Amino acid sequence: MYPVLHRRKTAEWKSTMKQQRHKRRESFSVLLISNVDRSNRQFSVSLTFIRLIFFLILLILAVIGILTFLFLAGNQKQNMLRAQLTTQEAMVEQLNAEKDVLDNEIQALRAENNDLRQVSKIITTKREEAAAEEAPASNPLPTLFPSSGSGILIETYSEDRPYLSINTHTEGKIVATGDGTVVTVGSDDTYPLILEIEHENGYKTRYMCNQDVQVQTEEGSQVKAGDLLCTITSDDTQLDYQIFLNEEAIDPLRIIDAKG
Numbered sequence: 001m002y003p004v005l006h007r008r009k010t011a012e013w014k015s016t017m018k019q020q021r022h023k024r025r026e027s028f029s030v031l032l033i034s035n036v037d038r039s040n041r042q043f044s045v046s047l048t049f050i051r052l053i054f055f056l057i058l059l060i061l062a063v064i065g066i067l068t069f070l071f072l073a074g075n076q077k078q079n080m081l082r083a084q085l086t087t088q089e090a091m092v093e094q095l096n097a098e099k100d101v102l103d104n105e106i107q108a109l110r111a112e113n114n115d116l117r118q119v120s121k122i123i124t125t126k127r128e129e130a131a132a133e134e135a136p137a138s139n140p141l142p143t144l145f146p147s148s149g150s151g152i153l154i155e156t157y158s159e160d161r162p163y164l165s166i167n168t169h170t171e172g173k174i175v176a177t178g179d180g181t182v183v184t185v186g187s188d189d190t191y192p193l194i195l196e197i198e199h200e201n202g203y204k205t206r207y208m209c210n211q212d213v214q215v216q217t218e219e220g221s222q223v224k225a226g227d228l229l230c231t232i233t234s235d236d237t238q239l240d241y242q243i244f245l246n247e248e249a250i251d252p253l254r255i256i257d258a259k260g
Helices: 002-023 048-133 252-259
Strands: 027-033 040-046 152-155 162-169 173-175 179-184 192-199 201-208 228-231 237-245 248-250
Touching: 002 027, 040 048, 048 152, 192 228, 201 228, 237 252, 248 252
Parallel strands: none
Antiparallel strands: 027 040, 152 162, 162 237, 173 228, 179 192, 192 201, 201 237, 237 248
């Protein structure tokens, strides 16, 4: 009986030791030895701690990878934005160059326009001086130019447009082209001013302004050639001038060129 009992206890003891070994946590020892006094220190590191360190290393590597990807993507986007900015700056420079060219052209046109105005003033002045020298004391025929000052002839007489169109400015005036009587001072939907003068020998003149002017005469007034009819109050006022002979429109330049 004794040997059997001993073997049974021995088996139970081995089983208990085996279970205890299974219950023990697996760990690793780290030995640190000083190279000065050869002293040493030993540390025990558990498997769980090593796994945690390994997990942290993987996490750090993952974070570094993500940050690297974001940096490269941001750098690529920044390069694209820089390229777009460079293209837009080139477009702005091109537009500025075109603007400079247009400004120069505008300045040249303005200078040319001023030169034309000066030439027109000289021509008008000479025409008025010639008309003043050649016109007799009494001038019943409408032989003068209807605008004094810088009036520019912009349209000549035609069958479709039976009148002269003259562009006037504030320094200019509308004058009677011959002796006569003011018979009409009115307006319509097109012209704020329509003024008519009857002359001798079947002539009648009509002055039509496309903008408001300051009228210096009235119906029934007797006027002489060169008398002031209207004062121009705004630049680019267009005067349409007609001459009628026996109620039929004729080219005013036939009279002005021949007599004025």
